[in-house]
Amino acid sequence: MAGTLLAACGKPESTTDEAAKLPLARPDAPVTLPIYDDNPAIASDLPIEEGATLKLYNWDQYVYKKVMDDFAAQYNCKYEISTFNNMDEALAKIRSTNMDIDVFFPTPDVLAKLVLFRLLQPLNLDYIPNLPKCVWPEFTAPDKPFYDQGQHYTVPYMLYTTGIGWRNDMVDEKDDPWHLDNPYDIYWNPKYRGKIGIYDDYREAMSMALLHNGVTDINTGDATALSDAEDSLVELIDKVNIAITMNGAYEDLPKGIFAIHQGWSGDILASPYYGKGPAAQVAPLISYWWPKDGHGVIGNDVFAIPKSAKNPVLAHTFLNYMLGFDAAMKNFSWMGYQPPQIEAPPEAFSDPNFKWSWVVWPNLVNCIVKPTDFDRGYFYLELEPKVDQIWHDDWEVFISGV
Amino acid sequence: MSERTTRAHRRRRKRQQRLRLKEEGVWYPRGFWPAFAAPATIWMALLFVTPFYAVFAVAMGTVDPIFRNPVPVWQPWYWDTSQIVEVFGKIFGTGGQPAIFAPAFIRTFENVFAASALCLILGYPVAYFVARHSGKRKNLFRLLLIAPFWISYMMRMLAWVNILQPDGYLNMILAWLPLDFLPIANGHYGWLEGHQATVVFGIVYGYIPYMILPLFAGLDRIPQSLLEASRDLGASAPRTFFRVTLPLSKPGILAGLVIVTLPMFGDYYTNNLLSRRPTTSMIGNLIDNNVGVPSRVSEAAVLVLFLAVILIVPMSYYLRTTSRQEASD
Numbered sequence: 158m159a160g161t162l163l164a165a166c167g168k169p170e171s172t173t174d175e176a177a178k179l180p181l182a183r184p185d186a187p188v189t190l191p192i193y194d195d196n197p198a199i200a201s202d203l204p205i206e207e208g209a210t211l212k213l214y215n216w217d218q219y220v221y222k223k224v225m226d227d228f229a230a231q232y233n234c235k236y237e238i239s240t241f242n243n244m245d246e247a248l249a250k251i252r253s254t255n256m257d258i259d260v261f262f263p264t265p266d267v268l269a270k271l272v273l274f275r276l277l278q279p280l281n282l283d284y285i286p287n288l289p290k291c292v293w294p295e296f297t298a299p300d301k302p303f304y305d306q307g308q309h310y311t312v313p314y315m316l317y318t319t320g321i322g323w324r325n326d327m328v329d330e331k332d333d334p335w336h337l338d339n340p341y342d343i344y345w346n347p348k349y350r351g352k353i354g355i356y357d358d359y360r361e362a363m364s365m366a367l368l369h370n371g372v373t374d375i376n377t378g379d380a381t382a383l384s385d386a387e388d389s390l391v392e393l394i395d396k397v398n399i400a401i402t403m404n405g406a407y408e409d410l411p412k413g414i415f416a417i418h419q420g421w422s423g424d425i426l427a428s429p430y431y432g433k434g435p436a437a438q439v440a441p442l443i444s445y446w447w448p449k450d451g452h453g454v455i456g457n458d459v460f461a462i463p464k465s466a467k468n469p470v471l472a473h474t475f476l477n478y479m480l481g482f483d484a485a486m487k488n489f490s491w492m493g494y495q496p497p498q499i500e501a502p503p504e505a506f507s508d509p510n511f512k513w514s515w516v517v518w519p520n521l522v523n524c525i526v527k528p529t530d531f532d533r534g535y536f537y538l539e540l541e542p543k544v545d546q547i548w549h550d551d552w553e554v555f556i557s558g559v
Numbered sequence: 560m561s562e563r564t565t566r567a568h569r570r571r572r573k574r575q576q577r578l579r580l581k582e583e584g585v586w587y588p589r590g591f592w593p594a595f596a597a598p599a600t601i602w603m604a605l606l607f608v609t610p611f612y613a614v615f616a617v618a619m620g621t622v623d624p625i626f627r628n629p630v631p632v633w634q635p636w637y638w639d640t641s642q643i644v645e646v647f648g649k650i651f652g653t654g655g656q657p658a659i660f661a662p663a664f665i666r667t668f669e670n671v672f673a674a675s676a677l678c679l680i681l682g683y684p685v686a687y688f689v690a691r692h693s694g695k696r697k698n699l700f701r702l703l704l705i706a707p708f709w710i711s712y713m714m715r716m717l718a719w720v721n722i723l724q725p726d727g728y729l730n731m732i733l734a735w736l737p738l739d740f741l742p743i744a745n746g747h748y749g750w751l752e753g754h755q756a757t758v759v760f761g762i763v764y765g766y767i768p769y770m771i772l773p774l775f776a777g778l779d780r781i782p783q784s785l786l787e788a789s790r791d792l793g794a795s796a797p798r799t800f801f802r803v804t805l806p807l808s809k810p811g812i813l814a815g816l817v818i819v820t821l822p823m824f825g826d827y828y829t830n831n832l833l834s835r836r837p838t839t840s841m842i843g844n845l846i847d848n849n850v851g852v853p854s855r856v857s858e859a860a861v862l863v864l865f866l867a868v869i870l871i872v873p874m875s876y877y878l879r880t881t882s883r884q885e886a887s888d
Contacts, residue, residue, distance in 0.1 A: 242851060249628035249853040270625050351752030354835070359852075398753045400835045414724055414751060433726075542624055549855060556848050557659045558666075558837035 180269050181539050187303035190272045190310050198279035199469045209468040210235040211475055214247065214258040219315075221491035228478050234471060243358070251276055251463065258463050259472040262314060265304035265459060266539040277310045278464045284473035287480035288312050293497040295528045296457075311459035312476055315423065315494035316526040318534070319361055319454035320447035322406050322420030322428070324413060327352065334446035341369035343417055345389075347396050352416035354400035354409070355393075359552035360537055362401070364454055365419060366390050368535075375454060375535045378544035387551035391559060401556060407431055407493075411439050420445060422524035426517060427493030440518040447523055455526065455534030457497070490516045495526055503527045618642060618860035627854035646861040660845060660862075667841040670755065671823045674762040678770040678819050679812065681763070686774035686811075687804075690781075704775065707768040716832045719761055723750035723833065753836030761829040766822065770815040777811020778804070810884060817877040821870055842866055 182188035192198070211229075213220065217240040229236050239256075241247035244264050250256055252274065263271060271277045282288060288308065289297050296302050296313045305311045321334050321343060328349065334340030344353055344365070355362050364375040366386035377383065393399040402409065407424040409415045411432030420428075425445045432439030447453045460479065462472045478484050485496035490513065495501075503525045506517040517525060540548065580586030616631035619638035623630050632638055644654060652658030689700040707715065722728050725747060734746030742748070750757050781804060789799040827843030830836075840848075842862065849859035 245627060245853040246851065248626050252623075252626050253628065274625075351749045357835075394837055398836055398838055400753065401837065402835050405835075412724065413726070542627065545627065545854070549852065553848070553855075554657075554659050556837050556840070557845060558662050558840045559657070559659050 181541070182265070182269065182304040183538060184303045184536065187300065187306050188269065189306040190268065192279045192309055193275065196275045196278060196464060198281040199473070201281055201283040203470045205232060205234075205470050205474055206468040208234070209471050210237055211468060211471050212236070212257060212259045213238045213262075214251070214256065214260070214463075215240055215262045217242070219262065219492065219494075221488045223491070224479070224484050224488045227484065227487075228475060231478075232471065232474060234468075256463070257465065257467060259466040259468045260475055261461050261463050262458055263311075263461055264537070265302070265311070265457070266537055268304055268310060268459075268461075269539060271461070272310055275464055277461045278466065278469065279309050280312065280462065280476070281473060282308065284470070285312060285477045285480065287477045291480050291482055291485070291498055291500065293499060293528050295531060296497055305459075311461045312480060313497055314458050314460050314479070315489075315492070316457045316497055317455070317494055318422045318447045318524070318526055318530065319356075319364075319456075320420055320422065320425075320445055321417065322410050322425045322443060322445050323417045324410065324415075324442055325444055326442050327413065327416035333444065339369065340446055340448070341365060344369070344393060344399070344419075345396055349416050350397045352414075353393075353397045353418070354402050354405040354415045355419040356406075356421075357401040357403050357556075359548055361419060361454070362390060362555070363387075363548055363552055364535070364537075368454075373452065373535060376538045376540060378541065378547065380547055383547055383551050387554050390552075390555040394555070394558065411443060421494075422447070422526065423492060423494030425493070426521055426524045427491075429518060441520055443518075443521065445521055445524050451527075451530045451533035453534055454537070455530050456537055486513045486516075489513070493524075495524075497526075497528070614860045614863050617857050618864055620857055622854050622857065629853060629856040629860075642857050642861050643864070646858060646865065650865070663840050663842055663845050666755065666839070667824060667843075670759050670762060670841060671820055673759045674766065674823055675770075675816055675820050677759070677763045678767045679816065682767050682770040682774055682815065683812075686771045686778055690775050690778035701775075704768065704771055712765055713828065713832075715765060716761060716829060719764065720751065720832055723757065725749060725751075751833060753834045753838055755834075755839050757833050758830050758839050758841075761833045762823055762826060765826075765829060766819040769818045769822075773814040773818060774808065774811045777808045777814070781807045810881060813877050813880055817873055820873055824870055825866060842869075 180188045180190075211234055213236065215238055219240075220238065225236050225238070228234075239258070241250065244267055247261070247263070248267060248270070251258070251261065251271075261277070268277075292313060294301070297308065300306050302308075302313070321340065323333060323343070325333075328343075330336060332343065332346055332348065334343050337343060344355065346353075355365060360375075363383065363386050366389040367373075367375055367377065367382060370382070370385050370389055372379075372382045372386070374382075390399075400415070402418075405415050406418045406420040407428040408431045410418045410420070410425075411428045411430075413433075422445065425443060428443055429436035429440035432442075460476050462469060462476070466472050479488070480496075482498055482500050485498050486501060489496055489501075493516075501511075501513060505511040506514050506525050507519075507522055508514055577586055613631060615638075616633050617629050619640060619642065620632040621630045621639065622628070645656070646660070648654035648656035648658075649660040650658060650664055652661065685704075689697065689704065693700045727750075729750065730746050730748060733741075733744040733748070736744060738744035785803055785807070786799055789803045790796075794802060825843045825846070827841065827847040830839050830841055830844055831847070842865075846859045846862045846866070849855040849862065
């Protein structure tokens with residue numbers, strides 16, 4: 158208590174010096190995250206903690222409850238899920254409160270800082286045989302993935318692309334992205350004023366504007382390019398009275414509240430279930446665009462185990478369970494976000510004999526991510542704090558409704 | 560008589576008075592009654608002063624350079640006011656900054672003014688009816704007045720989303736009515752497409768129960784005898800209303816206005832659910848936008864302080880008016 162009070166009386170400490178040590182992972186500059194002596198992985202062959210409660214810290218609605226129930230029944234444990242709204246919020250809580258969490262779902266762009274500050278523990282892959290057995294080699298080869306070569310701290314969870322979702326019955330064919338020279342122009346079409354939405358996410362919205370303006374570096378620090386992107390977004394306010402939402406793609410597009418909405422592939426795949434009427438009748442009304450040449454926004458998120466995990470063996474077991482084919486596909490069938498499973502290659506979803514092909518509507522098969530898409534797609538990468546500040550400043554001008 | 564004798568005399572009198580009151584069973588030790596209020600007072604002080612100080616500490620704190628989360632500074636001697644200057648610039652366009660917050664501030668005042676006026680105009684007749692003309696069914700109407708409180712604000716707003724969506728009930732009703740000359744009556748009007756009016760109607764719907772209850776309490780307290788006296792002295796019914804009822808219900812009107820305007824200024828949820836457009840954002844949305852981004856929480860904290868300053872104005876007016884009223888009574 159006295160120590161806390163004394164600490165509170167001192168000037169707040171800064172971590173500026175540590176910032177210089179942050180390795181910024183890039184596809185052409187992959188990073189092998191260090192394993193520190195003071196933060197080793199757990200030993201092999203330990204028994205699973207008995208009567209434990211597995212605590213997850215996850216995005217909202219980002220794991221199928223039935224899959225969790227199956228896991229809890231199989232391993233005789235309980236589970237609790239806490240949720241966060243964005244990665245910044247999650248990092249702040251994890252760091253400041255040292256939360257009691259066994260499994261965390263970060264995005265790859267924040268891994269370096271989590272590792273540097275010993276907030277994650279290295280994985281013992283002996284507990285995760287399903288990683289090499291079930292997951293695409295693009296994530297399991299020794300030099301993969303670029304953000305965590307050798308899978309020292311993470312295993313992949315879900316894949317996604319960010320494209321454009323629209324209603325066939327509300328948007329004229331000549332106006333849809335497939336028929337436009339610049340597909341992103343669809344957002345600026347005043348004909349659909351009031352019925353267009355984008356994600357309430359500064360990276361997604363600003364990146365869309367950058368791509369619209371012909372800038373393909375979606376991690377740029379170029380202040381002029383970002384300022385132009387801001388101007389383009391502000392133009393959306395006047396031209397189409399743009400909406401910014403987090404649930405518009407999967408909840409409101411199928412209801413016809415929006416005719417056009419920026420869409421994550423998983424949101425669009427799940428959207429027919431949120432329409433008015435049977436999903437099979439709603440699905441044909443929805444279309445999804447993502448560039449056929451693979452030059453679009455792509456990404457994945459990951460599983461990680463915090464250093465402070467009370468049940469690290471159970472957490473490793475959970476990771477292994479979730480990477481297993483059955484659990485992964487069951488989870489996919491509810492969420493719409495695709496796991497990188499070897500036994501579920503992209504072409505399988507067009508094969509009616511494939512057990513899980515029903516999850517992907519025939520007209521939305523382009524929501525499925527291919528391994529080669531990662532070679533050409535644009536991946537969100539960690540921004541330097543100063544660059545991140547510019548992004549936020551430009552985004553703020555837009556959302557303040559100038 | 561010397562001063563010492565006078566004091567001793569006073570003490571003796573007080574002791575006698577205390578003894579007499581004790582014998583009569585009505586004497587209480589000093590601090591007896593304030594002691595009842597102490598737990599709630601301490602509770603309120605802790606839950607108001609501490610969080611408010613935390614807002615100051617965050618507003619004038621720093622941001623972690625790596626994790627980008629706010630680092631509150633608890634010691635006033637280390638406080639950095641640059642964030643306040645920056646937000647001031649964003650509101651008023653000073654310091655070479657564009658006034659990017661100005662539209663939301665202006666819109667908030669417009670929305671709050673329109674919504675509180677509508678609450679009063681719509682709520683007063685309801686409160687008047689229940690207080691004066693509901694007869695034997697007064698208790699039933701009282702119950703109906705508090706019925707909206709049984710359902711959370713969020714659920715009521717979500718219900719509005721269903722009512723207002725393109726194929727919702729409102730458009731169905733409007734299409735059925737013979738109002739073809741109105742553009743909103745074509746059966747396809749996009750109520751949820753970012754209209755300031757929709758946000759105002761949503762706010763009115765959300766807060767009108769808070770207006771009606773104090774109005775009802777104020778009107779119900781007006782003695783019937785005063786109204787009868789007015790009529791006996793020859794005043795017509797409208798004159799009685801404007802010269803007797805309305806002035807006497809002023810405390811209820813003021814209380815209702817204060818109760819609804821204070822939360823309206825900070826409201827963000829109505830806009831989030833019924834519009835979701837930057838063009839309809841209010842001060843509450845500016846705060847909400849920044850709270851969601853840890854590196855911007857200090858800006859949100861400064862906006863909270865600005866909002867608090869704005870709210871002091873109607874609060875002070877209310878306190879001044881009611882204390883004057885009490886003094887004149």
